[in-house]
Amino acid sequence: MQLGNYSLSLTVKDIEASLAFYQKLGFEEVGGDIKQNWLVLKNGDCRIGLFQDMFERNIITFNPGWDSNAKQLQTFTDVRELQKQIKAAGIKPEPEADVEGSGPAYFIINDPDGNPIMFDQHV
Helix, strand or coil, X not given: CCCCEXXXXXXXXXXXXXXXXXXXXCCEEEEEEHHXXXXXXXECCEEEEEEECCCCCCEEEEECCECCCCCECCXXXXXXXXXXXXXXXXXXXXXXXXXXXXXXXXXXXXXXXXXXXXXXXXX
């Protein structure tokens, strides 16, 4: 099962303070909009998202169809196929991705401790 690019989506209280902190660790902005209270930062192959007032908890995120530079892959497992495989393994997504069509879609599952894992396809 190819899950896609991995990142950690962090819920932050003060996006500017969080940005300054992670910049001290060598992270650089590669996406997002601080005016909309979200940023994507990168350090080598590590990618994190900072989200203020958007999510209740930190989220493990996989992006099918992207490499670590958010560039589209030639071949990848579509998010709908991943959802099908995960459901077949006995894990219920909530919410589920629309099973019809192609292109951008997402679904979320929770691990046994309630940690959310999002599969978010942008291509």
